[in-house]
Amino acid sequence: MSVLIRHYKPGGIYNTKIWRFASTTAESTKQTNGEDEEEFRVLDILKKKDRFQRKVARKTEVPPDRTDKMRTDQSWGNVWPGPRSFQPSSVPLPIRQGYVPKGQAPPGKKANAELMKIPNFLHLTPPVIKTQCEAIKKFCTEWPKLLNSEEAIEKHYPLEVITSDYCHASPTIRNPLSRVVILRIKLSDLKLDTHARDKFLRLIDDRYNQETDLVTITADRCPVRQQNLDYVNYLLTACYHESWGYEDWEGEKTLEDMEYYDFDLNQSKKNLINWHLQCNNERQTLSDNDYKSFDVSSIPNATEYKDAVCSLFNDAESEHTLKKYDASVRKLLGLPEKKILT
Structure with a gap:
């Protein structure tokens, strides 16, 4: 069957189409004048299609966990050789981790993302550490026999550097506190004279502990530990060399300008020397250079008297400094100790 369809447009015929439809469901092709005329394909909903055989899903056999087949005498280093x-x-441990409401056990180790977030130390068991130490022992040197005490170590290695390492749960293994570097050294281990020592203490300010005689310098301003280590070494070196410098204005300094009491530069030393000479019936006229070069340690109990006088002026007057001064004067003059009545 054929249908003629015409589309009209003002002024004439615009387009013409001929649509043909199959007249029967049995035919799909006709022969006209010895030629094949193609027809539209007919949808036959009654025709049975070939049935495809449904595929059967195959179950994959999951092998048992390795923990079920482990031997108790195996080498753990072969199972967990390194950090991962x-x-x-x-x-083979019943590990649990995670937060759950009260009354429930934390999640187990299987399909537990919390256990995979943090680094672990399962590879650092005592037998593995012992094996690794034995392997690297051939690259180590023997500990010096002379460094058999803390006193010997402080004598030969007076400089001490303190750093800290941290292990924490974070996207990065670098802890901000691990960059902090602390340098410690005793002031007595630095070769300083009176002028250099005084200037060095002024440069380091409150980084000196008078009770322990330790100079402590801390650096944390740089992002990396090595940078802070270089910085503290630079600070110590700069302060040491700067303390030995002598400016022109320092020569104009008088005793009234001194911030502390110096026994060797004051009249107390001259009085002590004159008293000692009079007791020994020695009448000498000493110059200023002779007074400065005179060693008061040659006078019995003079060193204790010197310390007591300096403590009285520098540490302010107190019950402790007065008792110390009283005891030193009695020893110097050969007087008996003061008796306390109870």
Whole structure:
């Protein structure tokens, strides 16, 4: 069957189409004048299509965990040789981690993302550490026999550097506190004269502990530990060399300008020397240079008297400094100790 369709447009015929439809469901092709005329394909909903055989899903056999086949006498270093993410099938331990409401047990080790977030130390067991130490022992040198005490170590290695390492759960293994470097050294281990010592203490300010005689310098302003280590070494070196410098204006300094009491530069030393000479019936006229070069340690109990006088002026007057001064004067003059009545 054929249908003629015409589309009209003002002024004439615009387009013409001929649509043909099949007249029967049995035919799909006709022969006209010895030629094949193609017809539209007919949809036959009654025709049975070939049925495809449904595929049967195959079940994959999951092998048992490695923990079920582990021997109790195996070498753990072969199972967990180095640092890596947590693998529940290789750890024969009932590990649990995670937060759950009260009354419930934390999640187990299987399919537990919390156990995979943090680094672990399962590879650092005592037998593995012992084996690794034995392997690297051939690259180590023997500990010096002379460094057999803390006193010997402080004598030969007076400089002490303190750093800290941290292990924490974070996207990065670098802890901000690990960059802090602390340098410590005793002031007595630095070769300083009176002028250099006084200037060095002024440069380091409150970094000196008078009770322990330790100079402590801390650096944390740089992002990396090595940079802070270089910085503290630079600070110590700069302060040491700067303390030995002598400016022109320092020569104009008088005793009235001194911030502390110096026994060797004051009249107390001259009085002590004159008293000692009079007691020994020695009448000498000493110059200023002779007074400065005179060693008061040659006078019995003079060193204790010197310390007591300096403590009285520098540490302010107190019950302790007065008792110390009283005891030193009695020893110097050969007087008996003061008796306390109870």
